[in-house]
Amino acid sequence: MNSVNSTQTGAYLHRLGAARPARPTAEALRDLHLRHLRAVPFENLSIHLGEEIVLEEKWLVDKVVGAGRGGFCYELNGAFSALLTALGFEVTLLAGRVYGDQGRLGIPYDHLALRVGTVDGGEWLADVGFGAHSHYPLAFAERGEQADPGGTFRITGAGPDAAGAGRETGAMVGDLDVLRDGRPQYRLEVRPRVLGDFTAGAWWHSTSPSSHFTQSLVCSRVTEDGGRITLSGRTLTVTEAGGAREVRELERDEEVLEVYRERFGIALDRVPAVRKPRNAHPNG
Template sequence: MNSSQVEAYLRRIGAEHPQEPTGRALRELQVRHLRTVPFENLSIHLGEEIVLEEERLLDKVVGRGRGGFCYELNGAFGTLLAALGYEVELLAARGYADEGRLGIPYDHLALRVRTVEGETWLADVGFGAHSHHPLSYAEREEQVDPAGVFRVVAAGPDAAGVSGGGSAGSGDLDVVRDGSPQYRLETRPRVLGDFAAGVWWHSTSPLSHFTRSLVCSRVTEDGGRITLSGRELKTTAGDGARATWELETDEEVLTAYRERFGIELDRVPTVRNRNRNRSRNPDS
């Protein structure tokens, strides 16, 4: 990633170039990323290829002003952080589904980030509704965040008072939000190409929540969230107040993508697989 690409990325998220790769700067970068780069799965329903290569990810997020899902968002964000001097490792995770079941291997990509102060953080801009701030990787007590109370705990049966939902590898961690497990994190570093099978499955399987529904969502300035799911536009304010609108025409949908998320589309995406319309809810 060259200097012009770094500056273009920082402009994309409205951030200043940090003087040093500190924890404070990381927190600011993550918040700004969540507010400006939406979590979205539109490529799946528009028939666009998703390629896990740094240049392709940067072109989509920075050049085309789009968002993406975890592999794309954390893949691009990790590239930016490394260029800014952070030590970045890609970690594989498996999301928790109903009844404590774990998702497929390489279900999710998260980032382990080390700063110039020697601190280690879990950064994640690609899990829908999740922590606004990086989580301390080593802290095992509660971590209060605008999105809830989080814990990073050793994985296993009844970890953090919940069912483990599957066998835990050596050193695996559970990320828990408000007492509910979000994903199980492996601690072995991976490379971007390792997640290709996860991208393929989530983009093609009729069992994937991403092929069954449309979502485009981002954090708002007041700490709330705005989400467009198909034709339903939903806002949740920082104080918890909610509002929902049903968009009736294609033009209203395209305008919402453009004005609310900065995404220019020439046609309205439609769900590929309508058989089981259930998704990971960014507003949950």
């Protein structure tokens, strides 16, 4: 049962700058997906501000709407799922494992993505929580290349030869690999999940010294021209849609806080700093 009421739904849509769609169509999903990427940043600030991360729909929507914040995959796709369900879309939570160095897969429940059904008969892979990824949902059943402003994407059946050498074997029947510009991004299970299934993954990413989220700060979103703006610690990077990039270091705390406020809509009373992970097993 969806826990987002009509008032919260309206406030969520207001943050996205979107009108309530008349019907849960593929076109409406495309519009909401892009608006989400532009308005709600991918960020891991809670980890370094000592804020609790709770994987419950109401909590996540309150964070995105009430607190004007973003989050990482579990939070962003969890909140987006609640919004889409309230708008009449058919949403299934899926678990993924992210590809790292040398093609190694991450931990189970490493990533949360969404399978979304629309009234016009389509099924889509929606993912507003992977950082740099597709700007629009990907056709779930399509196995050819899918062009997108974020790159060329492909969904393939998982297996040792599905995406070239350097792959891990042991895929379950039905597992899928999501590729961007020919490189595997994550392996996706097709079995339906619930939000609580991802609690251990969120805890690991929030506490383990082996998690890249505990090692660095990031706040990033798609810009209105299709580029990207990212604040990583004190390094501000603005990338245009054509690929031109400007990088500069922010020396004063006031500059950092202003960028969070003006470019990401996040009001902070202090500059976040990477904290040493606590309560984590020494081996991650």
